[in-house]
Amino acid sequence: MLPDRAFFDLLAEAAAEETLPRFRTGLSVVNKQQGGFDPVTEGDRAAETAIRALIGERFPEHGILGEEHENVGLDREHIWVIDPIDGTRAFISGLPVWGTLIGFQSNGRATMGLMDQPFTGERYYADGQKSWYRGRDGKRQISTRDCGKLSDAILFTTSPHIFGGEDLVRYRAVEEKVRLFRYGCDCYAYVLLASGHIDLVVENNLKPYDVGALIPIIEQAGGIITTWDGGRPEAGGNIIAAGSKAVHAEAMALLAGR
Numbered sequence: 001m002l003p004d005r006a007f008f009d010l011l012a013e014a015a016a017e018e019t020l021p022r023f024r025t026g027l028s029v030v031n032k033q034q035g036g037f038d039p040v041t042e043g044d045r046a047a048e049t050a051i052r053a054l055i056g057e058r059f060p061e062h063g064i065l066g067e068e069h070e071n072v073g074l075d076r077e078h079i080w081v082i083d084p085i086d087g088t089r090a091f092i093s094g095l096p097v098w099g100t101l102i103g104f105q106s107n108g109r110a111t112m113g114l115m116d117q118p119f120t121g122e123r124y125y126a127d128g129q130k131s132w133y134r135g136r137d138g139k140r141q142i143s144t145r146d147c148g149k150l151s152d153a154i155l156f157t158t159s160p161h162i163f164g165g166e167d168l169v170r171y172r173a174v175e176e177k178v179r180l181f182r183y184g185c186d187c188y189a190y191v192l193l194a195s196g197h198i199d200l201v202v203e204n205n206l207k208p209y210d211v212g213a214l215i216p217i218i219e220q221a222g223g224i225i226t227t228w229d230g231g232r233p234e235a236g237g238n239i240i241a242a243g244s245k246a247v248h249a250e251a252m253a254l255l256a257g258r
Contacts, residue, residue, distance in 0.1 A: 002078070005127060007058065008102060008114045011051050015084055015100045016118035018046035023119055024094045041092060044068050047084035047100060055080055067209045079105045081212030086115075087186030096120050097188040103212030110234055113213035115191050124191040126216035131194055144223035144243035145196035150174075150250035153199035155181040156189035166257075167204050167238065170228075173254040174202055190214040190241055194221040199243045200251055204228075206236040214241075224248045228255045 022043040048068045055064060059080075063073030066082040073079070080103065085091050087098030096119040104112040115124045122135040124142070133142045147153050155178040163171045175181050178200065185192070187210075192198045194217045211225070211233050218225045218241050225233050225241040230252065233239050240255060242248035 001059070002106075003059070003104060003112065005125060007054075008112070008125060009123075011054055011102050012100060012114055012116040012118075012123060014050040014054055015047040015102075016116065018050055019043040019085060019091075019100065020118050023091065023096075041085065041088060043091070044085045044088060048082055051080075051082055051084065051102065065208060065212070067207070077107060081105060081110070081209050083187075083209040083213070086210060087188070090184070090186055095184070097185045099187045099191075101187055101209065101213035103209075103215070105212065105234065108234060109232075110212055110215035110219075113216040115187055115213055115217060117188065122191075124194065124217050126220040128216070129220060131217050131221035133191075133195060142195045143221045144194060144218070145199065146244035147199045147247060148244075150177045150200075150247055151179060153178045153180075153247050153251075154197075155200045155202065156185055156192070156198055157181075157183060157202050158186055158189075159183050163204055170255045170257060171202055171204075174200075174251050177250070177254065187214060190218060190225075193223060193241055193243055194218050196221075196243065199247055201241040202239070202251065202255070204238040206239050208234060208236045211236055211239055226252075228252070 045068045048066050063076040063079040065071045083101040085098050086101045091098040100116045102114045103110055112128050113126045125132045131142050133140055189201045193201055215225055223243050227233055228238040
């Protein structure tokens with residue numbers, strides 16, 4: 001048995017009960033990285049615990065890959081991929097561009113996914129065939145746009161500081177070609193792309209839970225999301241997402257150093 005929209009909504013609401021009361025409240029933050037800053041909050045852990053509990057009750061035969069707790073059953077046919085707060089830095093800074101990511105894979109392929117931003121009341125969902133938006137301005141199917149060429153594109157990345165060495169050189173080559181670039185939206189940038197508001201997202205060193213839910217949302221909205229070398233993105237790594245094949249191909253050539 002596969003999950004339906006109602007179950008994804010149930011998971012998102014359970015997570016929101018843990019994240020929203022902690023947003024903009026001076027919450028407790030723990031640094032996970034020695035010699036750097038990789039924050040995790042009480043909300044991250046509590047939200048993932050709530051999501052896992054519901055999955056365990058409804059689909060005990062499914063595996064779970066999450067950011068904050070131990071992975072379970074990664075060799076199983078169906079696997080949930082969870083990032084309870086994608087954009088923790090935004091969360092602790094009071095910026096409402098973080099989101100709860102809940103992805104679903106079958107046989108290693110991302111097939112369904114949800115991104116929920118409970119503070120703004122926006123929810124993006126891929127049902128296996130199409131992508132949808134639901135918010136305070138209603139519900140509708142979403143699709144990417146074709147801006148034609150890279151020079152007309154709007155590009156997002158979380159921050160240029162995520163790149164180093166040759167990755168930075170290649171990212172800058174793309175940034176120099178676009179019409180407009182902006183920083184700092186984490187997962188929110190990807191759903192803006194799926195909704196046809198922007199054209200390109202380029203990031204690196206992502207984890208599977210950073211993209212698991214976003215892959216089907218973009219693909220089922222008509223977009224393209226791959227690694228920088230054109231491979232499947234389920235395992236994370238260096239990621240590029242585009243609204244059209246033409247923009248994807250132009251950016252890929254620059255990221256490949258061609």
